[in-house]
Amino acid sequence: MERAAKKPFFHRVGAWFARLGKSIAKPFKRFGLRFKNGSIYTKISYLLMGFGNISRGQIGKGLVFFLIQVAFILLMVLCPTINNTPLGYKAYINIVTLGTNEGDAFTHGDNSTLMLLFGVMMIILTFVFIAVYVANTRSSEKTDQIVKKGETIYEYRSDMHLLVEQYSEKLSHLSLNKEEVLAGLVSRTDQLIEENRRLPDFRDKYVENLKNALEKLEKEDASVDVAKKEILKVVDQEAKELIALPAFKDDLHSLLDGQFHMTMMVPAILMIVIFTLLPTTFMICVAFTNYDAAHQGTLFDWTGFATFVQIFNGSGTEISKMFFPVLGWTMIWAFIATFTNYFLGIFLALLINKKGIKAKVLWRTVFIMTIALPQFITLLAVRNILSNRGPINQLLINLGIISSGVEFLGMATSGLTARITVLIINLWIGVPYTMLQTSGILMNIPKDLYEAATIDGANKWQMFRSITFPYIIFVTTPYLISSFVGNITSFNIIYLLTGGGPNNPGYYAGKTDLLVTWLYKLTMDQMEYNTAAVISIMTFIITATITLIFYSKSKAFNEEDSFQ
Amino acid sequence: MKGELTVVQDQREKTASYKAQKTVGLIFSYILLVILSIVWLYPILWIILNAFRTELNDQGDLIGVVVSNYFPKRVGFDNFKTLFTTTAFPRWFLNTLLVASASCVLSTLFTLSVAYVMSKLEFSWRKTYLRFAMILGLFPGFMSIMAIYYILKAFGLTHSLFALILVNASGAGLGFYVAKGFFDVVPNSLVESARIDGATNAQIFFKIILPLSKPIIIYTALLAFTGPWMDFIFARVILGVENKESLTVAVGLYDMIYGNHADTNVFTTFCAGCTIVSIPIVTLFLSMQKYYIEGVTAGSVK
Known part of the structure; x- marks a missing residue:
C-alpha cells in the first residue's frame, strides 16, 4: 500500500485503469469459458434457458428460467402498448428517434416523454434479463459439476465393491478383526483419493460410517454375508447422497439460509430500481434533450450537450443566465447555514450541559420541539408571524422602530433582507440538531484532559479553546460535511418560507432560490425539464465531489473500503 | 505534586469571590436559557393561540386572518368546528x-x-x-x-x-x-x-x-x-x-x-x-x- 502510494501519479492512474479493464473483462472471460468447458446441456442452456436444469431433473428451477425467457421474448416481439406507446423492441427504436409522428386533430401523435421513459425501462429490463440469463448458465454449470462429481464417485464405488469382496473372504476366515478390516478399507480409500486427487470431503464421512457399520456387526455377531451387504450399503448410500442434485425445495429453502441475502435485498432493490434508478436515469437522459416548456405536448429530440453549453456560457434563454447567481447563493447559504448552526448548536449544548444547570432533559425537550413538529407547521407559523400584519411587525411598530409593516420574506423589497431572515430562521430549525449531536460528544470527552489542563493552570476559556473545541471539531467533521451537503439540498426552509422570492424581474429564479427549489419550480411550475435535469446533474456533481473528497480521506470509510 | 495542586484548587474554590462568580454565571445561563426557550416556543404557542382565537370581523364571521395582537380577545372551539364541518x-x-x-x-x-x-x-x-x-x-x-x-x-x-x-x-x-x-x-x-x-x-x-x-x-x-x-x-x-x-x-x-x-x-x-x-x-x-x-x-x- 505504501509503496503504491509513492509511485508517480500517472502510473497509479494507469494501474487503476488496467485493474478496471481486468475486472470488466473477467466476467466475459468466465462466460466464454463456461460455454467452452460446459457439457452439451450447458451449451444448449445458452440458447434455451433452464435446459441444463430441466434435462437433469431440476424441473422447478429450470422452469423458472424457461418461463422468464419466454416472457422476455414475448415482451420483445409483441410490443404491448401502454397509453399508445409500445414496449418491447419498438421501445429501443423509439428511444433513438423520440417519436416522428407529430399527430393531428384526428390521430394520436407520438409521446416523446413516454417513449424515452419506456426506452430507459426496456434497457434496465434487458440488463436484469442478462443477469438472469447469466445466472441460468451458472446454474447449469453447477449441475455439470455435481454430475461430474457423481461420475467419479461411481467409479470409486465399483472400486470399493471389489475391495469389499476381497476383504469378505478374509472376514469369513476370521483371521482378521474389525480394526484390521477397517484399516485396510481406509488405507485403500486414501490411496484412491491420492490417485484421483478428488473427494477429500467424502473420506471422513465415509470412514465414520464404515466404523459404525462394523461396530454394529460385531455387536450383533452377524454372518459374513450380512457384514458384506452392510458395508456395501454404506458405500452406496454415501455415493447417492453426494451426487443428489438439489431439488427445487432445497433451492427455496436456501433462500432462508445460504441465499438469505437475496431474500432480504431483492424487494428493496426492486423498489430502488423502479422508484429511484429508473427516474434518475430518465432525468439524466432529459438533460440531453430539448424537452422544455416549448416542447411540452409536442415531440422533443436529442440535442446532446446543448443545454449544458447554454447554461455555462449563459447564451440561451433567460433561464440559463440564472445558473451562476443561484449556484453562488446556494454555496453562500450552505456555508453560512452550516457554520452558524454548528457554532450555536455547540454553544447551546454547552449551556445545557453546564455544571449546575438543573432539569437538563426539560431544556433539551424545549429545543427539540422544532424537530418533533412537522416543518410545514413550524415554518408556516414563522412565515405568518413575520408577515406584514403579524405580531413581529406590530412589536416593531409599537417600539417605534418602524412606522408601518415591513416584509421580511418572499415579498421583501431587498433580496438581502430575505436572505438574512431565512438564515436566521434556519438557526431555529437547525440548531437543535447540532445541539443533540454535540451533547453526546461533549459527554465523551476524556476527563483526564481537563485534569491535566487544570494542573497546568489553564482557565475555563483556555480549556475550551484547546481541549473542548478541537475535540468536537475532530469528532464532528463527518457531521459537518454531511450537514454542508444537506444544506445545499435543503428544500423545506426556502420553499415554505419564501417560495424562492423575492422574485427577480423577468427571471425564473427568485433571490432566495437554492438550486433545489429552483429545480422544483422548473419542473413542477415552468416545465423546463431539460434545464432542471442539467441543474440536478450539477447539484449531484457538487455534492458527490464534496462527499467523496472527504470520505476517501476519512478513516471510517477506508476501513469499510466501499469506495476505492 | 498533584496533591498539592488539588489543595490549591480546593482553596480557590472555597473563596467567596469564586463562589459568587459561579453563581452569577449560573444565573446568567438560566436567563439565557429562558430567553432562548421563549424564542423557540413562541411560534408554536402562537399557532395554538390562533387555533382557539374566535374573534369576529365586521361581518360577524370568524376573523380567520393573521392579526397583530398576541393574545386572542375571544376564545373557543369554533375553528375546530369549522375544520371538521367545512373541510x-x-x-x-x-x-x-x-x-x-x-x-x-x-x-x-x-x-x-x-x-x-x-x-x-x-x-x-x-x-x-x-x-x-x-x-x-x-x-x-x-x-x-x-x-x-x-x-x-x-x-x-x-x-x-x-x-x-x-x-x-x-x-x-x-x-x-x-x-x-x-x-x-x-x-x-x-x-x-x-x-x-x-x-x-x-x-x-x-x-x-x-x-x-x-x-x-x-x-x-x-x-x-x-x-x-x-x-x-x-x-x-x-x-x-x-x-x-x-x-x-x-x-x-x-x-x-x-x-x-x-x-x-x-x-x-x-x-x-x-x-x-x-x-x-x-x-x-x-x-x-x-x-x-x-x-x-x-x-x-x-
Whole structure:
C-alpha cells in the first residue's frame, strides 16, 4: 500500500485503469469459458434457458428460467402498448428517434416523454434479463459439476465393491478383526483419493460410517454375508447422497439460509430500481434533450450537450443566465447555514450541559420541539408571524422602530433582507440538531484532559479553546460535511418560507432560490425539464465531489473500503 | 505534586469571590436559557393561540386572518368546528394515518433487512451494492419526482395513496447507514455461535438479532412513521390537489392557505388543523426521544 502510494501519479492512474479493464473483462472471460468447458446441456442452456436444469431433473428451477425467457421474448416481439406507446423492441427504436409522428386533430401523435421513459425501462429490463440469463448458465454449470462429481464417485464405488469382496473372504476366515478390516478399507480409500486427487470431503464421512457399520456387526455377531451387504450399503448410500442434485425445495429453502441475502435485498432493490434508478436515469437522459416548456405536448429530440453549453456560457434563454447567481447563493447559504448552526448548536449544548444547570432533559425537550413538529407547521407559523400584519411587525411598530409593516420574506423589497431572515430562521430549525449531536460528544470527552489542563493552570476559556473545541471539531467533521451537503439540498426552509422570492424581474429564479427549489419550480411550475435535469446533474456533481473528497480521506470509510 | 495542586484548587474554590462568580454565571445561563426557550416556543404557542382565537370581523364571521395582537380577545372551539364541518380534514387525517402506518412497516422492514445484510452477511456483490447505494443517494431526491409522476401515470397510479406508500418506502433501501452502524456493533461471535448450533441465516436474523435491536427498530420506525406526516412535496406531486378526498394532512393544510383557490379567512382554521396534527406526532416523538437521540448521536460520529 505504501509503496503504491509513492509511485508517480500517472502510473497509479494507469494501474487503476488496467485493474478496471481486468475486472470488466473477467466476467466475459468466465462466460466464454463456461460455454467452452460446459457439457452439451450447458451449451444448449445458452440458447434455451433452464435446459441444463430441466434435462437433469431440476424441473422447478429450470422452469423458472424457461418461463422468464419466454416472457422476455414475448415482451420483445409483441410490443404491448401502454397509453399508445409500445414496449418491447419498438421501445429501443423509439428511444433513438423520440417519436416522428407529430399527430393531428384526428390521430394520436407520438409521446416523446413516454417513449424515452419506456426506452430507459426496456434497457434496465434487458440488463436484469442478462443477469438472469447469466445466472441460468451458472446454474447449469453447477449441475455439470455435481454430475461430474457423481461420475467419479461411481467409479470409486465399483472400486470399493471389489475391495469389499476381497476383504469378505478374509472376514469369513476370521483371521482378521474389525480394526484390521477397517484399516485396510481406509488405507485403500486414501490411496484412491491420492490417485484421483478428488473427494477429500467424502473420506471422513465415509470412514465414520464404515466404523459404525462394523461396530454394529460385531455387536450383533452377524454372518459374513450380512457384514458384506452392510458395508456395501454404506458405500452406496454415501455415493447417492453426494451426487443428489438439489431439488427445487432445497433451492427455496436456501433462500432462508445460504441465499438469505437475496431474500432480504431483492424487494428493496426492486423498489430502488423502479422508484429511484429508473427516474434518475430518465432525468439524466432529459438533460440531453430539448424537452422544455416549448416542447411540452409536442415531440422533443436529442440535442446532446446543448443545454449544458447554454447554461455555462449563459447564451440561451433567460433561464440559463440564472445558473451562476443561484449556484453562488446556494454555496453562500450552505456555508453560512452550516457554520452558524454548528457554532450555536455547540454553544447551546454547552449551556445545557453546564455544571449546575438543573432539569437538563426539560431544556433539551424545549429545543427539540422544532424537530418533533412537522416543518410545514413550524415554518408556516414563522412565515405568518413575520408577515406584514403579524405580531413581529406590530412589536416593531409599537417600539417605534418602524412606522408601518415591513416584509421580511418572499415579498421583501431587498433580496438581502430575505436572505438574512431565512438564515436566521434556519438557526431555529437547525440548531437543535447540532445541539443533540454535540451533547453526546461533549459527554465523551476524556476527563483526564481537563485534569491535566487544570494542573497546568489553564482557565475555563483556555480549556475550551484547546481541549473542548478541537475535540468536537475532530469528532464532528463527518457531521459537518454531511450537514454542508444537506444544506445545499435543503428544500423545506426556502420553499415554505419564501417560495424562492423575492422574485427577480423577468427571471425564473427568485433571490432566495437554492438550486433545489429552483429545480422544483422548473419542473413542477415552468416545465423546463431539460434545464432542471442539467441543474440536478450539477447539484449531484457538487455534492458527490464534496462527499467523496472527504470520505476517501476519512478513516471510517477506508476501513469499510466501499469506495476505492 | 498533584496533591498539592488539588489543595490549591480546593482553596480557590472555597473563596467567596469564586463562589459568587459561579453563581452569577449560573444565573446568567438560566436567563439565557429562558430567553432562548421563549424564542423557540413562541411560534408554536402562537399557532395554538390562533387555533382557539374566535374573534369576529365586521361581518360577524370568524376573523380567520393573521392579526397583530398576541393574545386572542375571544376564545373557543369554533375553528375546530369549522375544520371538521367545512373541510375534508377528518378524511386527510385518516389518509395520513394509513399512509404513515403502511410506509412505516414497509420502510422499517426494508431498512433493517438491507442494513443487516450489509453488516453481517458476506456475498459477492456486497461492495458493489454499497457503492451503488452511495452514488444513487447523492442525487437530489426530487430530481426524480417528475419521472416518478410519469411512471405512476403510465400505470394509472397517480392520485392514489397506495402509490404514495410505495414511493415513501422505496427510499428505504438507500438509507440504511445508521442501522448498519448499529448492527456493526453487534458482536460477530453471536452470529457465529448460532451458525454452529445449526441455525439458518433467517433464524439468526429473526430470532436472535431482531429481539436485540429494539433501539434501532424504534428509531427507524419513528422516522418512517413521522416522515409521511411531515412530507408534502412528494405527496403533493403524487396526489395532486384536485381530489380533496385523497390528500394527506400536510398537502391539505398547505393547500388550504397557499393553494390556488386559497381563502384568506382560513388561517385560524389552519392553526386548528395544525394543533390536531401536532398532538399525536409530538406525543409520539417526545415519548420516544431517547431512541431518536441515540440514533442521531450514533449517526453523527459514524
